[in-house]
Amino acid sequence: MAKPKTYEGGCLCGEIRYTVTADPIFPHLCSCKMCRRWSGAPTVAWVEFPLDDFSWTGPGGTPALYRSSEKTRRGNCPKCGSAICAIDDGYDNISIVIGSLDRPNLIAPDVQHSYKSFRPKWWRPIVDVTGPRKQKSATNDSRLEEKHTAAS
Ligand SMILES: [Zn+2]
Numbered sequence: 001m002a003k004p005k006t007y008e009g010g011c012l013c014g015e016i017r018y019t020v021t022a023d024p025i026f027p028h029l030c031s032c033k034m035c036r037r038w039s040g041a042p043t044v045a046w047v048e049f050p051l052d053d054f055s056w057t058g059p060g061g062t063p064a065l066y067r068s069s070e071k072t073r074r075g076n077c078p079k080c081g082s083a084i085c086a087i088d089d090g091y092d093n094i095s096i097v098i099g100s101l102d103r104p105n106l107i108a109p110d111v112q113h114s115y116k117s118f119r120p121k122w123w124r125p126i127v128d129v130t131g132p133r134k135q136k137s138a139t140n141d142s143r144l145e146e147k148h149t150a151a152s
């Protein structure tokens, strides 16, 4: 088995930093109302890692945790407000926002898109599920991607 990679990331201001050496688990998109309100983004890309392999390394230590539902707390930087993580009570994994990774290219969301119908209707997410490994039928996708970039 290949050795797991190390992933690093953090918030906008650098107070909150993390490092994890583990295989990514269940990378997916979510457009639920809570993810949208919490992040300010139309959709959040998530990935999970085992808590045992994960550590907070920035000067700010752990993020500020807000209990967003009965069993879930969401973590933001107390200084700059960046959305970083979600932790479920009694669960062995931490969920990390893929956008907070230093190298978000390394982890692509899988086909799972939770609460897809809750997304704003102008938002048509196109995910290359082949991820960073093989970009097969890239012609169509890259054309769409160009359009998307031009519109943003
Ligand atoms: Zn910060």
Ligand SMILES: [Zn+2]
Pocket: 030, 031, 032, 033, 034, 035, 036, 114, 115
């Ligand atoms: Zn969500």
